[in-house]
Amino acid sequence: MELKIISPQEGGFVKEIQWNNEELKAAIAEKMRDYTGLVFTEDTIKDAKKDRATLNKLKTAFEDERKRIKRQCMAPYDQFEAQVKELTALIDEPIRLIDAQIKEVEEQKKTQKRRDIEELFGSIGFQLFVTLDKIWDEKWLNATVPISRIEEQMKSRMYQIGEDVAVIQKLPEFGFEAMDVYKNTLDLNKAIQEGQRLAEIQKRKEAYEEEQRRKAEEERRRRLEKENIRPVPVAPEEHKAADPETLCLDFRVWGTREQLLALRNYMKDNHLKFGKVE
Known part of the structure; x- marks a missing residue:
């Protein structure tokens, strides 16, 4: 079965269309010279x-x-x-x-x-969280890839996963969360990045809470200082009634707000002169 060209044979096609090309070209070129530099006016439009x-x-x-x-x-x-x-x-x-x-x-x-x-x-013995779809390579279905090579690649992947798990287990913090990411992705970099991200969040949280505690403690100190260590004026008649042998004792007291208020009221009720220690 072969295609055969019967007509025209090789060389039988039209090679050239013959016409008075040169004659017309010369005549038209001569005619076109009449228009070179020609200027039309309103009268000749x-x-x-x-x-x-x-x-x-x-x-x-x-x-x-x-x-x-x-x-x-x-x-x-x-x-x-x-x-x-x-x-x-x-x-x-x-x-x-x-x-x-x-x-x-x-x-x-x-x-x-x-x-x-x-x-x-199923016969390789992968970790329990590893499924076939997580390690699947579409090239394995190619006829040129033998089962023996697929077995080698599977075993190599299994050993690598074991090494990755060991690395994650050594993380100082948030290893559980990092492992959870790794189980879903089998991507060690993503797992470590997640652990680092959570650790950074934890550090910022602790710093924020410490700052809040510091501010609260400072505010509490100022409030107690204002409420409990403020000098209380003593009436002249109360001072005259005091023991002529009055003694002075400087000391610091720790207690709850209620206790400190009660102490202040006690000193007032007993006409004890007190004030801020410089």
Whole structure:
């Protein structure tokens, strides 16, 4: 079965379309020189429009002839192209049928190989949180990749996962959260980054809480100092009633707000002079 061109034979195609090209080119070039440097005025604008129409008509005549010759030259080719497409359409049908059968056979082989890979995965002994879809490589289904190579890659991946787990377990903090990320992604970098992110949040939280405690303690100190260590004026008659042998004792007291208020009231009730220790 061979395509044979009966007519035209090699060399039988039109090599050249012969026409009075040079004659026309010389005549038109000579005519066009008449327009070189030509200036039209308002009085001669009608002549300009007439000349433009004449030139457009001449140009259209050449274009129409070019298209006519092209159609004549292309006619046999267009017929030949249609005939060839008709033949290739006949060939395409069995090609499609064969392709469908080849694809079906290849899909059956891939399905069987996937089963073999699943069985192999179950025999390797991966960590409990590892599933086949997490380590799956689509290239494993290629016919050029043997089961023995897939087994090597699986074992290598299992050992790597074990090393990653050991690294995560050594994290100083947030190892549980990092491990949770790793179990979902099998990505050591993401797991470590999550641990570091949580540790940074914890540090900021502790710093914030410490600052709040410091501010609260400072405020409490100022409030107690204002409420409990403020000098209380003593009435003249109360001072005169005091023991002539009055003693002075400086001391510091710790207690709750209620206790300190009660102490102050006690000293007031007993006419004890007290004030802030400088």
